Amino acid sequence: MKITLDTKSLLLGFLGAGLMFTAISFKNTQNQSSGRFQTEVHDHIVVILDSETGNYIIAPSMYDVNKIQWLKGEFYQTFKVAKDNKKD
Numbered sequence: 001m002k003i004t005l006d007t008k009s010l011l012l013g014f015l016g017a018g019l020m021f022t023a024i025s026f027k028n029t030q031n032q033s034s035g036r037f038q039t040e041v042h043d044h045i046v047v048i049l050d051s052e053t054g055n056y057i058i059a060p061s062m063y064d065v066n067k068i069q070w071l072k073g074e075f076y077q078t079f080k081v082a083k084d085n086k087k088d
Helices: 007-025 075-081
Strands: 037-042 045-050 055-059 071-074
Touching: 071 075
Parallel strands: none
Antiparallel strands: 037 045, 045 055, 055 071
């Protein structure tokens, strides 16, 4: 049995396959990090933010795990008075 493909059928096959790959590869455009708590770690500082209430906790120096001091704060209040909540 001899199978022959003409150019039109071959082109339609490739276009159909390309369309299927394109349709499958699209991802949901919603923000994937839309959880309530967001964490940022830089050098030796850890910040955990509650994105619903604006409350946060900071561990300013993470050099020694046994001596971590967490500082609590509220983002909107800190921004409003423009004063950091660090201990003196």
